[in-house]
Amino acid sequence: MKEHKISLSTAVLLTMNILIGSGILIGPGLIAAGSGNASFLAWPLVALLFLPLVLCTAQLSNMFPGCGGFYSYAKEGLNKTAGFISGWLYVFGYTFAIAVDVLAIRKTFIASGIENWLTLNPILFNIVFLTISFGLNLMGLKFISRILNSLTITKILPLIILVLLLPFILNPSFTITSTEMMNVPFSLPLAIFGFFGFEYCCSLTHLIENSEKNAPRAIMFGFLGTGILYTLFHFGLLNLMGADNLAQLGAPAFAQFITLPIPFLKAFLMFLIPIASILTIFAGANGMLNVNSILINSMAQEKLFLFGKPLTKLNKNNRAPIALFLLCVTAFLMATFIPHIPIVGGLCNLGVFVSFLFPFLSLFVIQKRKKMYSKLALTIVAISATLGFSIYSWMQLGNSLNERFINTLPLIIGLVAGYLLFFFRKEK
Secondary structure (H helix, E strand, C coil): CCCCCECHHHHHHHHHHHHCCCHHHHHHHHHHHHHHHHHHHHHHHHHHHHHHHHHHHHHHHHHCCCCCHHHHHHHHHCCHHHHHHHHHHHHHHHHHHHHHHHHHHHHHHHHCCCCCCCCCCHHHHHHHHHHHHHHHHCCCHHHHHHHHHHCHHHHHHHHHHHHHHHHHHCCCCCCCCHHHHHHHHHHCHHHHHHHCCHHHHHHHHHHECCHHHHHHHHHHHHHHHHHHHHHHHHHHHHHHHCHHHHHHHCHHHHHHHCCCCCCCHHHHHHHHHHHHHHHHHHHHHHHHHHHHHHHHHHHHHCCCCCCCHHHHCCCCCCCCHHHHHHHHHHHHHHHHHCCCHHHHHHHHHHHHHHHHHHHHHHHHHHHHHCCCHHHHHHHHHHHHHHHHHHHHHHHCCCCCHHHHHHHHHHHHHHHHHHHHHHHCCCCC
């Protein structure tokens, strides 16, 4: 039976659907606080810097389709230890991203005027949110996918509407100062966070028609299309709200600034945006929890953990309840004891970028071994970019060496704990 293939256009849309998440709702306000009217330039800048990483990850997924993600990518060219460190950092880094979404969804509730005994109690809110997520992720994978996919139109619609309104809301006095331009490089962490997830779509490359030609195109067009949408949406926010209001109120508040004489538009957006914001963040957190639990279960199946046998157990829906529970507990601790989105987001960036480094080094070794010399240059650029992003993410975690070290401690502790579980496992 011939395997069903998806078209280039479908692959592009799937890529954009995966990429567009909570980052575009969390990021604009925080970025605008740092670089004012120039803040929208953070999105295309990060997109261009990410391209080598995107294309190299696509190469790895073509070489090892469905082989277990970053653990397998790094193991193939390096060794099992490098594979474990990469996979563990990937999971741990994205658990910080779940914590960001927990913090962001509570902030969105409050910004939407929902202030009650639950939203005003951060510890209780974190418990309730993650308990709901835990219960949802115990359901079958098909059921979870249907729920998350059904939110696609809801999460994208506010962005599309504002972009379509852009010709009518342009502010003729909009200007960018040299100081704002100079501050853009210091405002990138949240834009970086907004582009994470591109590696999920790389697993689709072998399902695309004429994949050798169209898979890189799908990833590139989808990635750049997302970057363009992010940029135009943020530019529209600045023209409609102004940098100060955007920094103070955040992106979800843009509907209250619309004064166009279009019947019911403002009322519709005032109703839609809070719902879309909450659902988008909720979907993002649950999507990452879903992927992380699968990766932890897969690594446990490879016998990479001391006391890892409980992590291999599945319920009747083929879900890993122990892995899910431990991930929820870890995300709760992160969100409760580090309740600052820029710091938690920075730790996510640092953990994920370091996890990328091992697969790219593995790709370099494989390309040299197979004498694929024409592709080495792009891999070297990706390795250099990943190192640069890692150093930049670490630098953004504080204003001094001591402050950076203190803020990095949760990631260091998590890495050391994971390595000890790996080192003392029974089967080596």
